[in-house]
Amino acid sequence: MYLYSITFYIFSLVAVLSALMVISARNPVHSVLFLILSFVNASGLFVLLGAEFLAMILVVVYVGAVAVLFLFVVMMLDINFVKLREGFLQYLPFGALLGIVLIIELGILFLTKSFSENSLSQFVQSPQINEVENTKLIGQVLYTDYFYLFQISGLILLVAMVGSITLTLRDRGQVKRQNISSQNFIDAKNAVEKKKIKLGEGI
Amino acid sequence: MNSFSYFHDLIIPGGIIIAQIMAVLMPVLISVAFLVYAERKVLALIQLRRGPNVVGPFGILQSFADALKLLTKENIVPANSNKIVFLLAPIITMVLSLAGWAVIPFAPNWVIADINVGIMYLFAVSSLGVYGIIMAGWASNSQYPFLGALRSAAQMVSYEVSIGFVIITVLLCVGSLNLSKIVEAQETVWFAIPLLPMFVVFFISALAETNRLPFDLPEDESTLVAGFFTEYSSASFVLFFLGEYASMILMSSMTVILFMGGWLPPFDIFPLNAVPGVIWFVIKIIFILFLFIWVRGTFPRYRYDQLMRLGWKIFLPLSLLWVVLTAGFLIVFDMVPNSL
Numbered sequence: 001m002y003l004y005s006i007t008f009y010i011f012s013l014v015a016v017l018s019a020l021m022v023i024s025a026r027n028p029v030h031s032v033l034f035l036i037l038s039f040v041n042a043s044g045l046f047v048l049l050g051a052e053f054l055a056m057i058l059v060v061v062y063v064g065a066v067a068v069l070f071l072f073v074v075m076m077l078d079i080n081f082v083k084l085r086e087g088f089l090q091y092l093p094f095g096a097l098l099g100i101v102l103i104i105e106l107g108i109l110f111l112t113k114s115f116s117e118n119s120l121s122q123f124v125q126s127p128q129i130n131e132v133e134n135t136k137l138i139g140q141v142l143y144t145d146y147f148y149l150f151q152i153s154g155l156i157l158l159v160a161m162v163g164s165i166t167l168t169l170r171d172r173g174q175v176k177r178q179n180i181s182s183q184n185f186i187d188a189k190n191a192v193e194k195k196k197i198k199l200g201e202g203i
Numbered sequence: 204m205n206s207f208s209y210f211h212d213l214i215i216p217g218g219i220i221i222a223q224i225m226a227v228l229m230p231v232l233i234s235v236a237f238l239v240y241a242e243r244k245v246l247a248l249i250q251l252r253r254g255p256n257v258v259g260p261f262g263i264l265q266s267f268a269d270a271l272k273l274l275t276k277e278n279i280v281p282a283n284s285n286k287i288v289f290l291l292a293p294i295i296t297m298v299l300s301l302a303g304w305a306v307i308p309f310a311p312n313w314v315i316a317d318i319n320v321g322i323m324y325l326f327a328v329s330s331l332g333v334y335g336i337i338m339a340g341w342a343s344n345s346q347y348p349f350l351g352a353l354r355s356a357a358q359m360v361s362y363e364v365s366i367g368f369v370i371i372t373v374l375l376c377v378g379s380l381n382l383s384k385i386v387e388a389q390e391t392v393w394f395a396i397p398l399l400p401m402f403v404v405f406f407i408s409a410l411a412e413t414n415r416l417p418f419d420l421p422e423d424e425s426t427l428v429a430g431f432f433t434e435y436s437s438a439s440f441v442l443f444f445l446g447e448y449a450s451m452i453l454m455s456s457m458t459v460i461l462f463m464g465g466w467l468p469p470f471d472i473f474p475l476n477a478v479p480g481v482i483w484f485v486i487k488i489i490f491i492l493f494l495f496i497w498v499r500g501t502f503p504r505y506r507y508d509q510l511m512r513l514g515w516k517i518f519l520p521l522s523l524l525w526v527v528l529t530a531g532f533l534i535v536f537d538m539v540p541n542s543l
Contacts, residue, residue, distance in 0.1 A: 060367075133319045135380055
């Protein structure tokens with residue numbers, strides 16, 4: 001039991017500290033690496049809560065795919081670190097305003113005590129978590145009660161995918177492409193042609 | 204709760220966990236050394252050479268001699284590199300290739316953590332492997348490693364997609380994400396037989412995921428010197444090397460669990476089922492590892508665009524189609540496992 005709480009404090013401490021480092025690190029690549037560390041620790045917290053499926057999905061989707069592409073892009077950018085820090089004071093008031101609004105909203109939520117377990121369960125139809133695997137539980141809810149929402153989110157992702165392809169696809173004209181199937185169908189009959197050439201005339 | 208004693212609450216559970224980890228990782232690390240030896244020996248036989256034959260009987264201690272030589276060399280960190288990330292990259296590669304072993308069931312109940320989402324955990328750990336390579340390539344601050352890292356990032360993300368669909372196909376037939384249950388579901392027939400195309404797709408994707416030939420473009424020596432670990436020397440190089448081979452063994456054990464019935468004997472008849480499960484498991488892993496080495500000895504390297512074409516245009520549609528076919532088959536013949 002004590003091992004459990006020690007693990008909880010380690011995970012949450014590292015998650016919060018690395019989240020802080022995401023916004024304070026000077027090098028953008030370091031920021032992304034700290035973001036990844038934060039994701040991994042958040043998934044550790046999910047495991048401690050008993051939500052192992054969510055934890056693994058968080059690692060597979062965000063750390064394994066999204067953050068890789070993110071790191072890929074940030075590594076390729078030619079970033080001028082001095083220029084990046086120039087606008088800091090200019091954006092400070094706006095950022096501070098957003099932060100204050102967020103903190104006040106969260107404070108209101110906690111002070112009115114509407115965030116307790118009983119009131120939350122009125123809104124969310126969740127099955128009882130006891131002995132059934134939570135993969136199965138998510139499946140039971142997602143494909144029954146939230147079926148239409150699930151389909152709509154799939155459509156939104158499809159639209160986003162089609163949109164991003166349309167934006168980036170451009171016809172570059174003279175691109176040489178390899179046609180594998182036509183290469184595979186080459187044999188002695190269609191690759192070599194036998195011609196009789198008359199003397200002194202050529203082809 | 205109020206009577207906290209270090210001994211009962213911390214030392215004993217912690218000690219048991221550490222002992223279990225040691226019991227699994229020590230054999231894994233030692234088998235890495237013998238895998239390197241076996242690879243050199245098998246390649247030598249394929250190419251009609253002798254292979255290592257000096258250190259110890261039949262050269263069997265060659266890997267230990269190599270490791271000792273590497274560890275006593277100077278560890279050079281390039282002056283323009285990003286030092287912390289540079290040194291962190293091999294450690295991450297090594298740790299991730301060992302972390303997956305926590306959920307591998309070697310025999311019934313022979314597993315450190317029998318978690319419900321075992322296969323997801325393995326998939327997550329193997330998808331994290333790309334970070335060691337990207338970080339190494341970026342932190343080296345050098346052209347060849349960077350190119351190797353970019354190739355690797357694109358390659359591993361592409362092949363993970365088809366690996367994911369192959370895993371889903373298997374899960375449809377099992378009805379659980381627990382690795383022990385996946386093995387138990389193969390008691391009647393190994394999944395390699397009904398899902399043979401997916402077995403092939405998984406094996407080829409595993410080659411790409413572990414950066415093995417014919418897909419070893421991240422470390423392609425004829426164009427990129429040594430790819431992402433060009434700048435590494437001594438102990439940090441050893442960590443990359445160990446990590447790569449340990450993740451090869453991990454991927455083969457994943458293949459064995461998903462498709463070749465884990466610890467189960469091929470037929471449930473007397474002389475075969477008297478052999479302990481862990482021995483069957485190891486024999487099957489050795490078979491898959493032999494395939495890895497065999498492929499390395501016989502196939503030429505893919506060109507990069509061919510690699511991407513294979514991943515996205517052939518494996519992805521094929522595995523997607525197979526998911527739909529398997530799901531349809533299970534529903535039509537009313538064979539869905541643990542239906543509600």
